[in-house]
Amino acid sequence: MPVFDHPEFDHHQRIVFGSDEASGLRAIIAIHDTTRGPALGGLRIFPYASDAEALTDVLRLSRGMSYKSALADLPLGGGKAVIIADPRRHKTPELLRAMGRLVDSLGGAYITAEDSGSGEDDMRLIAEATEHVGGLPRHGQASGDPSPFTAWGVYCALRSAVRHRLGRDDLTGLRVAVQGVGHVGAHLARHLHAAGARLVLTDVDTAALAHLAEELGAETVAPGAIVDAEVDVFAPCALGAALSAEVVERLQATVVCGAANNQLATPEMAQRLQARGILYTPDYVANAGGVIEIAWQRRDDYSREAVMAHIEGIGATLGEIFARAEREGQSPAIVADDLARERFRPAG
Numbered sequence: 344m345p346v347f348d349h350p351e352f353d354h355h356q357r358i359v360f361g362s363d364e365a366s367g368l369r370a371i372i373a374i375h376d377t378t379r380g381p382a383l384g385g386l387r388i389f390p391y392a393s394d395a396e397a398l399t400d401v402l403r404l405s406r407g408m409s410y411k412s413a414l415a416d417l418p419l420g421g422g423k424a425v426i427i428a429d430p431r432r433h434k435t436p437e438l439l440r441a442m443g444r445l446v447d448s449l450g451g452a453y454i455t456a457e458d459s460g461s462g463e464d465d466m467r468l469i470a471e472a473t474e475h476v477g478g479l480p481r482h483g484q485a486s487g488d489p490s491p492f493t494a495w496g497v498y499c500a501l502r503s504a505v506r507h508r509l510g511r512d513d514l515t516g517l518r519v520a521v522q523g524v525g526h527v528g529a530h531l532a533r534h535l536h537a538a539g540a541r542l543v544l545t546d547v548d549t550a551a552l553a554h555l556a557e558e559l560g561a562e563t564v565a566p567g568a569i570v571d572a573e574v575d576v577f578a579p580c581a582l583g584a585a586l587s588a589e590v591v592e593r594l595q596a597t598v599v600c601g602a603a604n605n606q607l608a609t610p611e612m613a614q615r616l617q618a619r620g621i622l623y624t625p626d627y628v629a630n631a632g633g634v635i636e637i638a639w640q641r642r643d644d645y646s647r648e649a650v651m652a653h654i655e656g657i658g659a660t661l662g663e664i665f666a667r668a669e670r671e672g673q674s675p676a677i678v679a680d681d682l683a684r685e686r687f688r689p690a691g
Contacts, residue, residue, distance in 0.1 A: 344395055351402035358402075359449065363441035367433065368426065370442055371397055373405035374453055375421040378687045381451055382422025383477060383634060384408040385458025386442065386465075388430040401425045403583070403605050408634070411627035413686035414660060414679060415653075417638045420687070422453045430460035436468050443472025451475050456489065456637055459582070463488055477637040481645070489633030493602055494530030496632025496654045500624055501535075501576060501600040503658035507665040508598050508622040509575065515539030518574040520596065522566075523581030524548075524555050527602040527630075531580060532559060545569040546581075570594055577601070579626075584608040586623075591615045600624035613676035625679035628661055 346358060357374040374382040384405055391397040401423050409421025426442060428434065446455050446469065456478040457466055463478065470476040478489050501519075506512055514535065520543040521532050532542055532555060542561035545568070546552040556563045564572060570593045577596035579585040583605035591612055599606070599621060606626045607613055616623045632654040639650045661675075664682065668675040 344398060346398070349398065349402060351399055351406070353402070353406045355402065355405065357449075357452065358398075359445070361442075361445040361448075363438075363444075366435065366437040366441040367428070368438050368441040368445070369394075369428070370424060370426045370445060371401045372424045372445065372449065372453055373401040373422060374449075375405040375423075376409040376687050377420035377452060379412060379420050380418040381454055381475075382408070382420040383412065383454045383456065383637065384421060384423035385456045386424045386426065386461045386469075387458045388426045388428055388434060388460030388465075390429040390433075391425070391427050394427065397425050397427050400583075407604055407627045409687055410680065410683035411631045411634055412638075413683040414628050415631040415635050415638075415657070416686075417635065419454075419634070419638055423458075424453070424455055426460075434460075434465070439465050439468040440472045443469035443476075446475050447473035449475075477640065478633075479640075481640050488526070489636050490526035491530050492636040492650070492654060493630055493633035494527045494534065495651070496635070496657045497527070497531050497578070497580075497600065497602045497629050498534040499632075499655050499658040500629035500661055501531075501578065501598075503661040504598045504600045504622055504624045504665070505576065507662065513539070516541060517576065518543065518572075519576040519578055520569050520572040520574040521545075521578045521580055522569045522585060522601065523579070523603065524552055525580070527633075528578075528580030529555055531578065531602060532561065536561070543569065543572045543574055572596075579603040579606050586612045586616070588612065588615065591619065591621075594619070594621060596621065598622045598624070600629055601626065602630045604630065607676065610676075613674040617674045622665070623675055624661060625664065625676050627683075628657060628664065628679055631657060 359372040404423035412419040524546045536559045576598040579601035587608040668678040
């Protein structure tokens with residue numbers, strides 16, 4: 344399985360393959376860059392079809408974390424971990440403790456946290472084997488779940504994108520399609536509903552979808568139909584690569600802003616969106632709220648007010664990115680990448 348010649352390899356500093364026969368653990372940890380500090384990134388547990396597919400995912404996700412931390416102005420680098428397993432069938436305490444030992448073997452170079460397929464209870468088990476865990480309750484919090492903070496950051500990002508593309512601050516009557524109503528997507532939908540937006544929702548979990556739609560008085564559609572919804576904003580909040588060539592051509596929205604990581608199926612999709620007059624909000628800028636909160640949890644001067652102010656700064660950062668992209672005739676994705684690299688790969 345090629346690593347250094349892999350299309351998603353981006354000067355990653357370290358890639359670790361770990362296994363544990365007793366627990367069945369098969370995992371990969373990728374550390375992309377630690378210029379700004381230790382690599383922070385969540386643990387994704389997913390039944391990948393192959394080791395190669397898992398490697399592609401962890402390389403992309405870890406790279407995105409470096410960019411995310413840089414543009415969120417955090418003293419952290421980027422990393423990610425994946426376990427090749429079905430979280431509903433194969434996740435056991437023994438497997439999670441084995442993952443903790445693997446994380447611990449890196450001596451603090453990588454800090455793990457929850458992600459798709461892993462939750463706060465899983466982080467508690469991992470923390471039995473390593474101290475290098477983020478997203479657990481501290482400072483009197485009832486929960487360490489970063490999802491509400493991620494959702495609030497995406498909401499702030501969406502307001503910034505709507506302001507730039509549609510010239511409006513008021514979201515009343517704005518039509519938004521939310522693809523995926525898991526932890527982050529559901530929180531985002533509630534924020535949008537409270538602001539007066541009209542929602543179109545979808546999810547593969549039909550029970551969760553129906554419950555949230557009833558709560559918010561939202562319209563629902565089948566997962567495959569969400570991209571055809573006549574809306575102003577499309578918010579991808581499920582797994583990555585949602586913006587394929589076919590989807591970009593079908594989109595009815597004029598703004599894309601969501602919580603999912605790695606939304607562009609290929610980098611070329613940024614130019615396709617721009618050519619269609621669709622404003623793309625770089626995902627790793629929009630969804631940085633949870634990482635910001637986890638970073639603050641590591642500080643002794645933690646303050647919820649300071650955390651929320653830092654997260655709300657996502658809107659201002661995007662305002663600068665959108666303005667520069669417009670001046671230079673570039674996609675916001677390209678401008679964001681350039682700005683991030685300037686911060687974690689300074690000249691010289």
